[in-house]
Amino acid sequence: MPILNNVDRNQTQAGPSISGSEELPSYSTHPLCLSPNTDHTPDNYEDLNLEFSPLIFSAMERHLHPDLLNATREFKVQYISNILKRYKPDDSPAAVSFRDYHLNIQSQYEPLHKELYTMNAEDFFVPDFVKAVKDNTEESYRKIMAEPLSGVFVFDMFQQTFCQMLLSEVENFERWAQHTKNKIMRPNKINKFGAVLDDFGLKSMLNKMVEDFISPISAVFFSAVGGTTLNSHHGFVVEYGVDRDSDLAFHVDDAEVTLNVCLGKNFSGGELYFRGVRCNEHIDSNAKREEIMDYVHVPGRAILHHGRNRHGAKVTKSGHRVNLLVWCRSSVFRQMYKYQTEFPDWCGECQSQKKERRRQKDAANRLETSMTLHNYDFPLQLKALSDGIEHVDYLINRKLQLNLVKGSLCSDVFMSDLTKLLHEMFNKYWRDTYMVMTLVVVMVIFHFQPIILHISFNFDQHSS
Ligand SMILES: [Zn+2]
Known part of the structure; x- marks a missing residue:
């Protein structure tokens, strides 16, 4: 059963909003100013049929954000009305009965x-x-x-x-x-x-x-x-x-x-x-x-x-x-x-996931370092003897190997099992490739041996 989010009986939705004003500058970007602008002469609102007293509109106009002071009167009516509505008592049946309940207690409870x-x-x-x-x-x-x-x-x-x-x-x-x-x-x-x-x-x-x-x-x-x-x-x-x-x-x-x-x-x-x-x-x-x-x-x-x-x-x-x-x-x-935007530090699960991601990254870094230092030096040596194609293959292979390792360490069981299998197959292929490369080196050395011997022979002749 999913866990309950226990809220008190008064709570409906979080945070007031200026409804119906999406196209207008909002209160969050253009808030009211604390001090009134006494140099500004507000519009007169008395000829309008408004939900609130026209005097409130004139008084509040002096507190408008400087960018809004010279906006149209219609805009100012809507903007100020939206703010005032946020403070209007809630007239829903639940709110009315809650107010009556309080009034009863205040006036009668001893x-x-x-x-x-x-x-x-x-x-x-x-x-x-x-x-x-x-x-x-x-x-x-x-x-x-x-x-x-x-x-x-x-x-x-x-x-x-x-x-x-x-x-x-x-x-x-x-x-x-x-x-x-x-x-x-x-x-x-x-x-x-x-x-x-x-x-x-x-x-x-x-x-x-x-x-x-x-x-x-x-x-x-x-x-x-x-x-x-x-x-x-x-x-x-x-x-x-x-x-x-x-x-x-x-x-x-x-x-x-x-x-x-x-x-x-x-x-x-x-x-x-x-x-x-x-x-x-x-x-x-x-x-x-x-x-x-x-x-x-x-x-x-x-x-x-x-x-x-x-x-x-x-x-x-x-x-x-x-x-x-x-x-x-x-x-x-x-x-x-x-x-x-980030998951919070105080959540136990967020903390665990962060720790796991860090562990995977460290493991992958350690593996990359160890591959560079110890395991796959051979292709780099081979590059010195050949025209460089093997070096390109080596880098691609190493990248693939690294991705497979990262995949096999991931927390998703399906992905992890699948990549573990691929990783094993890849390693086997890599070992087979070693054998082929070793043969190539041996053949190269044998191929050049007569020439090396010839140079050596000539050198010996010249020096004698
Ligand atoms: Zn969390």
């Missing part, structure tokens, strides 16, 4: 533990964790962390009292939703239970947690995958056990860095398993032995990993397990990734 809604490091975290982040060095983090699998970090993070408070706050929210007949919107496409903490007021607390605690750690350990530029998050709890989700399908997160902390309660099973970091291209490739790990959750203990490290959760066999998940994202990293 938090149980108000102290949870403001970040308070001393009350939330264990002291060693607070100290490590305060010191903010790789050494300080390594002191409190284990790295059981490359790029997967495990450490004690939350105090038990915080875990209890958060659990009871989630239960309180669920009771409220049931009582008021508000259907809870689930955190993502594959969890049928759980709730989004951002939905019932914990967004700013989690923002602060990401900014002050997760970002510094990510900047040290996940700088290659956007860890230095995290700027948004999706925070939620998931619930497993009887009458809840039983397990979690194999997937990757819609996150650059994922924080996963077990909040409790008593349970057995539910191990988290990892199968290696992959780019989109290689998402279904096999895991290597060194990428495989099963992790047993402990309440209060966090696990921090690259969101694209493929993982899943085994069945929670008994009890009730609740985990806090914070998907940390970097829009800068995503933008850069879109324009990346």
Whole structure:
């Protein structure tokens, strides 16, 4: 079964675009200027029937790219409208119901533990964790962390009292939703239970947690995958056990860095398993032995990993397990990734393929060197005795030989087997050719021997 790309429930398509403006200069090549051009007198738009206020068009015109200031009024209307449409609220039924859901919660939900809604490091975290982040060095983090699998970090993070408070706050929210007949919107496409903490007021607390605690750690350990530029998050709890989700399908997160902390309660099973970091291209490739790990959750203990490290959760066999998940994202990293032409270094499969290509190239280079130095000197010597045709043959043969060697080393089994056979046949032919060449040399030497003897004889006569 192909691996799932787990995205949160709000996500539709990536990135806004200026639709219908392909023939126009685009926002990416002609962006708005930060400062208005006060020398420019904007057009008047008041006689037009526009979707937005004509005053907005006049005001925005002063911010247009210098090349567009004197474009036609029709062009400017279309260009500015396209930009404004990007910020217009989404009026789809799903978006409207999502806004109503939020408004309901904001106006009606009464938090149980108000102290949870403001970040308070001393009350939330264990002291060693607070100290490590305060010191903010790789050494300080390594002191409190284990790295059981490359790029997967495990450490004690939350105090038990915080875990209890958060659990009871989630239960309180669920009771409220049931009582008021508000259907809870689930955190993502594959969890049928759980709730989004951002939905019932914990967004700013989690923002602060990401900014002050997760970002510094990510900047040290996940700088290659956007860890230095995290700027948004999706925070939620998931619930497993009887009458809840039983397990979690194999997937990757819609996150650059994922924080996963077990909040409790008593349970057995539910191990988290990892199968290696992959780019989109290689998402279904096999895991290597060194990428495989099963992790047993402990309440209060966090696990921090690259969101694209493929993982899943085994069945929670008994009890009730609740985990806090914070998907940390970097829009800068995503933008850069879109324009990346080479496969990324962080994907285990890309790395393996690069290594294999380098190995093949080295092997072919070594073989070429050894052929030049040792094995096929004979034809070059023969060239000195003949008119040069053999030398041309030698170069062609050597090239063919080299290509066959490269082919026999390639990762495609069919190609490799086929070229191995050709290579063997070629070698046999080459050995036979040696015999013919050897005969030629012998014949040449015999052919010239009478003349050599004659010259030698004459020389002897002259000198005597
Ligand atoms: Zn890859």
